[in-house]
Amino acid sequence: MIKSEGKMMNDKKQRHEDRSGKLQAKTGNIIFNTINYIVFISFTLLCMFPFYYIFINTISDNSLVRAGKINFLPKGIHLGNYIALFGINDLSTSFWVTLTRTIVATALMVFASGFVGYLVTKKKMWARRIWYRMLIISMYFNAGLIPWYLNMSMLGLTNRFAAYIIPAIVAPYNIILVKTYIESIPAELEESAKIDGAGYFVIFRKIIWPLSKPILATIAIFGAVGNWNSFTDSLILMQSNFSLYTLQHRLYIYLNSSSNLKALMQSGGVISQSMIDNQLNSKVISYTISMITAIPILLVYPFMQRYFEKGIMMGAVKG
Structure with missing residues (x-):
């Protein structure tokens, strides 16, 4: 009887340790994946920004582009530059x-x-x-x-x-x-x-x-x-x-x-x-x-x- 109770206690302790280990591993994976996503998303945005910056300057008002006022958002949106370009x-x-x-x-x-x-x-x-x-x-x-x-x-x-x-x-x-x-x-x-x-x-x-x-x-x-x-x-x-x-x-x-x-x-x-x-x-x-x-x-x-x-x-x- 005493041996059975000891075995049950050991089994419970083992299951508790297994759950704790899995929880820690899961938490570690979540942290690792989160850091990975942040790093790669940031890197992707850095690579995309030059294209985005050039694009918003091509569709924004030319006077604002000349003044250097287009940095993050387009203003005075138009497609005249692309149309005029093929006219040259x-x-x-x-x-x-x-x-x-x-x-x-x-x-x-x-x-x-x-x-x-x-x-x-x-x-x-x-x-x-x-x-x-x-x-x-x-x-x-x-x-x-x-x-x-x-x-x-x-x-x-x-x-x-x-x-x-x-x-x-x-x-x-x-x-x-x-x-x-x-x-x-x-x-x-x-x-x-x-x-x-x-x-x-x-x-x-x-x-x-x-x-x-x-x-x-x-x-x-x-x-x-x-x-x-x-x-x-x-x-x-x-x-x-x-x-x-x-x-x-x-x-x-x-x-x-x-x-x-x-x-x-x-x-x-x-x-x-x-x-x-x-x-x-x-x-x-x-x-x-x-x-x-x-x-x-x-x-x-x-x-x-x-x-x-x-x-x-x-x-x-x-x-």
Whole structure:
């Protein structure tokens, strides 16, 4: 009887200790999760604020923007800046140049990366190891800016739209990602197609390409963002062809002219009212162009995110 009562007391004590331990663990988890949410929400807001600040300045009254009175909330909301922006010939032209470049160069890069990535997985490919090593070497070594410009000039790619497309077709890093991903696809699928008489191109088109959508979507994001945001090639190669300036190049021009006028004002130089007005207009235009350059990527990424996450993990470079 005494032993039974002792056992019952021990069982109660053990259950009490278990409940206390679970309560403490639950409290610790709540505190940890709360701190995590606070930190990550704060970090997200800090990352989003620059976009929000630029956006509210583009839709607010321009006189208030010029006076620097728009900080947290928009005032005098309107969409006139966006409408007027596309009325400027050089900006609308630059927008279509950038859009066309992004679509064409990205599409060709994705196809080339997919097909070359598939070919370098084939042991029968002539000098496969040499070509693959050359791809890897090109990621780490380059001749520099001046030799690159001289090479583009000798190839006749200056002041031509092809200068945006041809160099972007071969992307070594993307080829490596695709190669690694394709190697994870079961070899039995390809072998069964070979038995049915399918060649490499048919296998690639009907089996490899559909199964590689996650990694292809991933490199498509890389290519689209890179082409959309690029302006160095436009700055260096399109010096005599203003109609081929990219949107980022136009933004650079407006930012540069705005900074020059501001420096002149601060140095006490003699400037006219029209120059001041141009400087102020450049500020508003710069904000608006910045939003136009950022919005397409922000709209596309959510739809590609599920492919991006899967592709970047399965196509990660292995040691």
